[in-house]
Amino acid sequence: MDKRFYITTAIDYVNGAPHLGHAYEKVVADVLARARRSLGQPVFFLTGLDEHGQKVQQAAQELGQSPQTYCDGLAVQWGEFVRTLGLSHDDFVRTTDERHRKIVATLLDRLHATGHFYKSAYRGFYSVKEETFLTEKDRNPDGTWDPQWGVVQELVEENWYFRLGEHQAWLIDHIEKHPEFVQPAHRRNEVLGFLRSQKLEDLCISRPASRLSWGIPLPFDPGYVTYVWFDALVNYFSIPAALGDPTAVAALGGTAPAGSRLSAWPADIHLIGKDILKFHAVYWPIMLHALGAPLPKTILVHGWWQKDGAKLSKSTGNVVDPLAIIGEWGLDAFRYYVVRELGIGPDGNWTDEGFRVRYNSELANGLGNLLNRAVNMLNKYRAGVVPAADGTLAVEANAATEKTQSCYLANDPQGALIAAWELVNRANLFVEETKPFHLAKDPNQSARLDSVLYNLVECCRILAVLVQPVMPATADKIFAQLKVCGEPSDWRQSIWGGLAPGHQVGAPIPLFPRKDLVPK
RNA sequence: GCCAGGGUAGCUCAGCGGUAGAGCAGGGGACUCAUAAGCCCUUGGUCGGGAGUUCGAUUCUCCCCCCUGGCACCA
Numbered sequence: 001m002d003k004r005f006y007i008t009t010a011i012d013y014v015n016g017a018p019h020l021g022h023a024y025e026k027v028v029a030d031v032l033a034r035a036r037r038s039l040g041q042p043v044f045f046l047t048g049l050d051e052h053g054q055k056v057q058q059a060a061q062e063l064g065q066s067p068q069t070y071c072d073g074l075a076v077q078w079g080e081f082v083r084t085l086g087l088s089h090d091d092f093v094r095t096t097d098e099r100h101r102k103i104v105a106t107l108l109d110r111l112h113a114t115g116h117f118y119k120s121a122y123r124g125f126y127s128v129k130e131e132t133f134l135t136e137k138d139r140n141p142d143g144t145w146d147p148q149w150g151v152v153q154e155l156v157e158e159n160w161y162f163r164l165g166e167h168q169a170w171l172i173d174h175i176e177k178h179p180e181f182v183q184p185a186h187r188r189n190e191v192l193g194f195l196r197s198q199k200l201e202d203l204c205i206s207r208p209a210s211r212l213s214w215g216i217p218l219p220f221d222p223g224y225v226t227y228v229w230f231d232a233l234v235n236y237f238s239i240p241a242a243l244g245d246p247t248a249v250a251a252l253g254g255t256a257p258a259g260s261r262l263s264a265w266p267a268d269i270h271l272i273g274k275d276i277l278k279f280h281a282v283y284w285p286i287m288l289h290a291l292g293a294p295l296p297k298t299i300l301v302h303g304w305w306q307k308d309g310a311k312l313s314k315s316t317g318n319v320v321d322p323l324a325i326i327g328e329w330g331l332d333a334f335r336y337y338v339v340r341e342l343g344i345g346p347d348g349n350w351t352d353e354g355f356r357v358r359y360n361s362e363l364a365n366g367l368g369n370l371l372n373r374a375v376n377m378l379n380k381y382r383a384g385v386v387p388a389a390d391g392t393l394a395v396e397a398n399a400a401t402e403k404t405q406s407c408y409l410a411n412d413p414q415g416a417l418i419a420a421w422e423l424v425n426r427a428n429l430f431v432e433e434t435k436p437f438h439l440a441k442d443p444n445q446s447a448r449l450d451s452v453l454y455n456l457v458e459c460c461r462i463l464a465v466l467v468q469p470v471m472p473a474t475a476d477k478i479f480a481q482l483k484v485c486g487e488p489s490d491w492r493q494s495i496w497g498g499l500a501p502g503h504q505v506g507a508p509i510p511l512f513p514r515k516d517l518v519p520k
Numbered sequence: 521g522c523c524a525g526g527g528u529a530g531c532u533c534a535g536c537g538g539u540a541g542a543g544c545a546g547g548g549g550a551c552u553c554a555u556a557a558g559c560c561c562u563u564g565g566u567c568g569g570g571a572g573u574u575c576g577a578u579u580c581u582c583c584c585c586c587c588u589g590g591c592a593c594c595a
Contacts (some may be wrong), residue, residue, distance in 0.1 A: 200592095275594060275595090305595085341532095360557095440553085
């Protein structure tokens with residue numbers, strides 16, 4: 001059983017509607033997953049929902065529903081969202097899944113048994129109204145509390161803590177020795193800077209069940225539920241474990257069932273937003289280390305989107321609705337834009353104008369028009385029949401293919417698109433250089449015309465393979481239009497010469513119809 | 521405040537000792553297979569400000585200004 005390439009997204013907290021940030025992370029993960037599959041690697045791609053916690057419990061209460069009913073409803077909505085994005089995930093985790101809850105309990109038990117937890121009292125100021133402890137930051141300069149907190153009282157509460165401090169040294173060492181552990185590099189520097197400059201404080205991992213019931217009970221102390229990180233982060237591990245992954249099962253002290261279906265752990269990529277870097281680069285590896293499980297290979301950190309240079313915000317109405325964009329422009333155009341516009345790392349800026357420009361110049365006029373003119377000329381001059389094979393552009397096509405491939409493998413899907421477009425531009429230029437429409441008027445140039453047409457259509461066929469991880473439906477459309485067999489989701493199809501002479505292609509249909517200056 | 525990274529053409533950015541480059545946007549042209557697409561040519565910049573090192577600085581040093589990110593519970 002081959003170890004699969006295991007990639008995850010953060011699981012989304014179900015306290016609102018999905019937005020551009022969620023869509024971006026999922027699309028990028030999907031692109032990397034599809035690219036690996038295309039290149040012949042077995043993949044396990046996991047995404048899902050974080051459903052426990054105070055806010056969910058409260059929201060359900062306000063609607064007069066049980067938390068589970070409330071979550072089930074949201075899970076339907078998020079499931080549709082994921083389907084709309086065309087994700088190719090292999091599993092979908094909900095932290096309320098029994099399979100997840102069981103593994104979390106087992107994991108907590110083991111760490112408790114090996115002395116990683118202790119119980120301690122915490123004294124602090126508690127807002128009864130908001131059901132939360134307040135910090136000094138919440139306090140007014142004059143020492144009073146804002147009316148929004150209602151009655152504030154000093155309270156002593158016992159909770160369970162996870163010993164983090166003893167793990168600081170080896171974690172620094174591990175990150176220093178594994179430059180790929182946190183990417184991009186400046187995020188790695190942030191983590192190292194943080195770890196070197198401050199002492200890790202122990203992590204509170206519980207809440208009294210009287211205060212928060214909607215969670216996973218601590219198996220060794222039923223008066224408490226586990227709080228956030230030992231629930232949410234563990235999803236990456238619990239699902240492989242539940243599916244019988246031998247490494248994960250062994251770390252929990254069990255043995256994998258014979259003929260287990262999955263070998264995935266350790267994860268190859270945890271794709272996350274920059275806001276949750278610390279938890280993934282500090283808490284999570286320490287949790288796994290304490291358990292004796294191998295650490296994930298890479299925490300891949302993406303930035304945030306802005307719209308028109310300002311922060312996305314529901315309250316100011318500065319939002320991008322992915323579903324509306326997809327409805328208007330199509331899924332592949334959306335996927336293309338977010339991947340092409342924003343590399344993994346920096347923050348990005350969504351502008352409707354930028355979207356339109358990329359759609360028109362790169363998709364419609366670039367790739368779409370190339371296919372259209374190539375197929376059209378083959379139909380017009382050769383009745384749609386592929387002429388004898390020719391390799392005039394083979395070297396350049398292979399170079400673009402290799403470059404695209406190495407970008408995908410380097411977790412750089414933006415670079416992959418840039419590399420693929422080198423071939424789009426080369427092929428469009430090739431038409432101008434060779435002027436097939438002139439050759440067609442001169443019977444003596446017939447062989448020359450054959451070779452030009454072969455090169456053009458073959459480039460289109462290869463491009464379908466190169467863009468497939470980002471735009472799977474478009475790739476299928478190109479193959480369908482060329483009526484070629486095989487799957488564009490198989491990288492081996494990108495080898496030059498796949499088009500068979502004598503093969504009959506279909507009629508030209510625009511891939512990305514132009515939408516000029518649609519009034520908003 | 522502390523730490524890190526930046527401020528280069530309208531926009532996004534590359535260059536990092538020898539008086540500046542790309543893509544897009546803007547302008548012009550020849551063509552016509554094509555979604556009036558593609559191709560060719562082209563207008564734009566005292567390279568944040570100041571001082572210094574140097575024969576010479578966008579590129580090195582120092583100071584200042586501004587921006588972004590991080591400094592533990594939001595994709």
